[in-house]
Amino acid sequence: MTAPPSRSQRPRSLAAERAILSATLRILAEDGYAGLTIDRVAATARASKSTIYRRWKNKEHLILALFERLPVAMPEAGDSFEAELLSAFRQFARIMDESPLRGVLPMLVAECVNNPALAAALAKVNDRRRVPLRQIIERAVERGELVRGTDVELVIDVLQGAIAIRLYFLLDQVTEDWIRSLVQLIRDGAGRRER
Amino acid sequence: MTAPPSRSQRPRSLAAERAILSATLRILAEDGYAGLTIDRVAATARASKSTIYRRWKNKEHLILALFERLPVAMPEAGDSFEAELLSAFRQFARIMDESPLRGVLPMLVAECVNNPALAAALAKVNDRRRVPLRQIIERAVERGELVRGTDVELVIDVLQGAIAIRLYFLLDQVTEDWIRSLVQLIRDGAGRRER
Amino acid sequence: MTAPPSRSQRPRSLAAERAILSATLRILAEDGYAGLTIDRVAATARASKSTIYRRWKNKEHLILALFERLPVAMPEAGDSFEAELLSAFRQFARIMDESPLRGVLPMLVAECVNNPALAAALAKVNDRRRVPLRQIIERAVERGELVRGTDVELVIDVLQGAIAIRLYFLLDQVTEDWIRSLVQLIRDGAGRRER
């Protein structure tokens, strides 16, 4: 996305790039996606619109760059599936709550529906986000907490999905208790155990 | 949303309302959200913009009205949790795939983040969508398939969430096989059963 | 304009008519022509728009009705051209300054350019306004102050015109001194008198 043409007489200004990205973030934090316009980013960053468009093909990709720079939760090794998952979510929650990007994700997803290029880019972002969950699940399998043969991707779907629903549709908090219930459901299922 | 209190005056035209909604749906089907403009809706419906804005405060609320009118899957009684869920999803898939609304939902969700009124409206829509799932789960509990004490709402979160992730993030199809795996996960869990 | 159809079962409400006209005047006084809308007149007069449009074919004619109801300066007999003219202008000034109609006249004139029917109506209003001036000039002729053979209409043009220019173009006050100069110019001319 940011790749400059073959070779150049004058390198692109890193300072400008940083200024643009941080202006974007600040505006997002202040007024949300609705308040974010390229003109305003340019003015805030004291950059020109061309300087922005030279780097990112449009508003969505500019925001996407912010996500790419977002740190990924690094799962700390723990002694149980539940403990590791809780730790991961604590990290995740901290990162997301601190960043104005939280409220922007849904809109990016929305835009994806009509914008395959953006969809591909966002899928890559999401993949990075699935990696730590995958490791946690695999470790739980190795540890013997989850059955060998567990459909890892499905479990990730369930984890991400339930959280997303809670966050974006129901506008609820994701509490540690709720996560514990979720972990329990995934571990034990809701099916009646025959004796 | 639609009808203010009134006395003895010209009532709002049902015909106009219908024409507007169906024009909206048709345009959405033809050219997607990007192609939907209020002017075009007005022209297609042979209505005036005032007539549209008198009923819905903006484009999002107009689209929302479409959702509110969408039929809700009526769960057919079946003889197992899996069978009922599959049947419900078949209905749901049919309704959604037939409707151009599918591609529009994410954008509506996105808008909700900064628009509490819309969020409330959409939450109501989503609540209606949760009802049949709730019935299916409760029936499964009564039938003895799921344990008494199952956290019904959590299971709904998992069902809706996993599907949403698949549909909107991964842009994947929701196949019957995938649903079967999901049902199995929910029923049995991924935890290792002790001997 | 106000003439009802041939015969009727129920006569038009005089109260409504009065309420509409006085609402129009009040709005004009408060917010000028720009603030005058039929909707607002209707709301202020607690009348319906149909009740207004049944009587006057549009906004301009409604305002025109106000002019038609305006009292015309009745020239008081005096002992000189100057005295009578000053007295007439004092009356005129009082009527106009008290009425919000003053600022509306130009707009009506403007509308006339593209609206012959309105032009004819306004011409009639203006004719009524020329009558007293005509009488004053004719009396001055009879009295021997002005030469027999004076082009009366031309003098009226000059009187009305100079005032209009001052009022509307130059946005100046029309003072008694200025009028005295005007009268003197009309009486004596600016030509050099040969000995």
Added chain:
Amino acid sequence: MTAPPSRSQRPRSLAAERAILSATLRILAEDGYAGLTIDRVAATARASKSTIYRRWKNKEHLILALFERLPVAMPEAGDSFEAELLSAFRQFARIMDESPLRGVLPMLVAECVNNPALAAALAKVNDRRRVPLRQIIERAVERGELVRGTDVELVIDVLQGAIAIRLYFLLDQVTEDWIRSLVQLIRDGAGRRER
């Protein structure tokens, strides 16, 4: 009105400006003020609405710009007050009759009543129009045709005013004969000369 201060940036396009103004004039000529809409001007001029609104704050100011560009009658030296005035009016009449602006002036004047900024702008336009008349009068004074001490501005008021009344109120033609009578009135007055 047109050029803000600037530095090193893309200058405003003169071509666009010209295209907009001539489109405005053409539309005014074809369909009058009623037919003049900004959208149509933009379409005709192949310019965007922003480009128009960047230069003029609204429709009235756009039209005003047309007046500012209108040539002013340059008084040709003649050998009498009457001759010079007639020549000036011939020029004025030619300019006005050739321009579609004639029918628009009243509306501009009307707008002025509630719009001081426009009023000031139009006053400047009118001032330019008074200059040649002033020169003619002053020359007549020097030549000895008019008395030394003539109230020049008052005479201009009378000239402009009488013409305006005739043109806009009475919707009459301004003939050369009528002007001759006006000149005579101004020169000799209507007062009875004592022996």
Added chain:
DNA sequence: CAGTAATCGAGACGGTACGTCCCGTCTTTAT
């Protein structure tokens, strides 16, 4: 003195223009 048709208040309706906002591109001079 009942019937009836014009009138009333209310405000919905189809139109149309407004002026604003933002997009993504382009043009200028300076570095």
Added chain:
DNA sequence: ATAAAGACGGGACGTACCGTCTCGATTACTG
């Protein structure tokens, strides 16, 4: 080649009025 600045064409937005229309309720006249 890049940069800042901001003009440009394009196009949608939501608002404001216009003058017409449709309601049910209300009169005065007519028969």
